[in-house]
Amino acid sequence: MTQAIDVMGAGAFGSALAIALSRDGSDVTLWARSSEQVAALRETREVARLPGVILPKELRITSDAGALGAPIRLLAIPMQALAQHLQLLPARGGTALVACCKGIDLSTGLGPTGLIARDAPGCVAAVLTGPSFAADIARGLPTALTLACADAQAGAKLQSALSTETLRLYRSTDPTGAELGGALKNVIAIAAGMVIGAGLGESARAALLTRGYVEMQRLALHMGARPETLAGLSGFGDMVLTATSGLSRNFTFGRALGAGSAPSQGATVEGRATARAVARIAADQGIDMPICTMVSAVLENTLTIEQATAALLARDLREE
Ligand SMILES: NC(=O)c1ccc[n+]([C@@H]2O[C@H](COP(=O)([O-])OP(=O)(O)OC[C@H]3O[C@@H](n4cnc5c(N)ncnc54)[C@H](O)[C@@H]3O)[C@@H](O)[C@H]2O)c1
Numbered sequence: 193m194t195q196a197i198d199v200m201g202a203g204a205f206g207s208a209l210a211i212a213l214s215r216d217g218s219d220v221t222l223w224a225r226s227s228e229q230v231a232a233l234r235e236t237r238e239v240a241r242l243p244g245v246i247l248p249k250e251l252r253i254t255s256d257a258g259a260l261g262a263p264i265r266l267l268a269i270p271m272q273a274l275a276q277h278l279q280l281l282p283a284r285g286g287t288a289l290v291a292c293c294k295g296i297d298l299s300t301g302l303g304p305t306g307l308i309a310r311d312a313p314g315c316v317a318a319v320l321t322g323p324s325f326a327a328d329i330a331r332g333l334p335t336a337l338t339l340a341c342a343d344a345q346a347g348a349k350l351q352s353a354l355s356t357e358t359l360r361l362y363r364s365t366d367p368t369g370a371e372l373g374g375a376l377k378n379v380i381a382i383a384a385g386m387v388i389g390a391g392l393g394e395s396a397r398a399a400l401l402t403r404g405y406v407e408m409q410r411l412a413l414h415m416g417a418r419p420e421t422l423a424g425l426s427g428f429g430d431m432v433l434t435a436t437s438g439l440s441r442n443f444t445f446g447r448a449l450g451a452g453s454a455p456s457q458g459a460t461v462e463g464r465a466t467a468r469a470v471a472r473i474a475a476d477q478g479i480d481m482p483i484c485t486m487v488s489a490v491l492e493n494t495l496t497i498e499q500a501t502a503a504l505l506a507r508d509l510r511e512e
């Protein structure tokens with residue numbers, strides 16, 4: 193049976209997922225925010241953020257939320273826009289809302305499934321996350337992601353509906369761990385970019401990733417996540433991709449800051465807001481998160497990268 197899926201957000205990731213699922217035979221509707229964007233997409237079938245990629249002709253494109261109604265809705269919009277989006281464009285009860293964004297909401301400290309539970313209580317909350325560049329998914333390159341949903345039965349159905357020949361989903365019943373891994377790795381990727389941009393070397397990056405991963409685990413476990421989730425695709429896997437690739441917006445943002453040059457404007461760099469949210473949570477709840485806190489301080493201009501590096505190196509010596 194053909195599966196109907198709505199994808200909200202016609203940026204890089206939403207478009208890539210819509211393309212992959214449509215090619216796989218699902219009945220996909222891609223929702224974009226403005227009628228101008230819809231008109232351009234319908235006319236050219238090209239996505240500005242995915243150069244060279246053409247939208248399949250079967251894929252419907254709309255800005256009319258009234259035209260949506262599939263039992264599965266993917267939410268591929270920036271994290272800080274999710275709360276408002278859920279309130280302005282509610283889904284009918286029973287819809288599976290699959291968050292595809294990575295971050296922590298600044299005003300509430302909630303992750304995407306927490307916001308869905310709060311703002312769409314009659315819906316199923318799930319998160320799709322893990323190491324993947326939109327361009328790779330759109331090109332049909334092999335990719336593995338985590339589909340996490342607290343309801344095991346609903347999660348298994350989503351895993352099956354959203355997997356394709358090249359997009360392989362592993363399921364988890366730990367959305368807290370999956371979404372925190374995806375959020376925190378962006379902060380670590382910014383830090384890794386700063387290290388490389390500032391010329392501190394590959395050894396320093398390896399040390400930072402290892403200690404950054406300890407911080408990811410520390411915060412996530414404090415929030416009730418399972419350690420194996422952090423060790424999986426959504427945590428360790430995505431940290432490796434994002435903190436080592438020049439294709440990552442978070443890494444390249446940090447690298448530009450480290451090199452003392454201006455980061456490119458207009459890119460969705462989720463780790464910026466997440467760093468602030470994490471620094472706040474760490475201070476409020478007394479969780480030791482030195483790297484994330486330093487990233488936040490550098491972004492707030494209260495520390496330079498040199499000062500942050502010196503402060504991290506001067507911490508008390510400890511057991512690993
Ligand atoms: N691009 C990737 O490779 C990739 C991979 C995995 C996950 N993600 C995640 O997907 C999410 C979206 O990233 P992206 O790469 O598609 O970003 P993008 O900048 O390419 O697109 C974002 C989309 O959200 C829309 N949008 C912005 N503000 C909005 C609002 N207030 N209400 C509704 N829609 C709004 C924009 O119009 C745009 O269509 C992020 O959380 C990102 O971490 C991206």
Ligand SMILES: O=P(O)(O)OC[C@H](O)CO
Binds near residue numbers: 440461
């Ligand atoms: O370009 P980034 O840094 O937002 O990373 C994209 C994805 O999250 C990588 O998994």
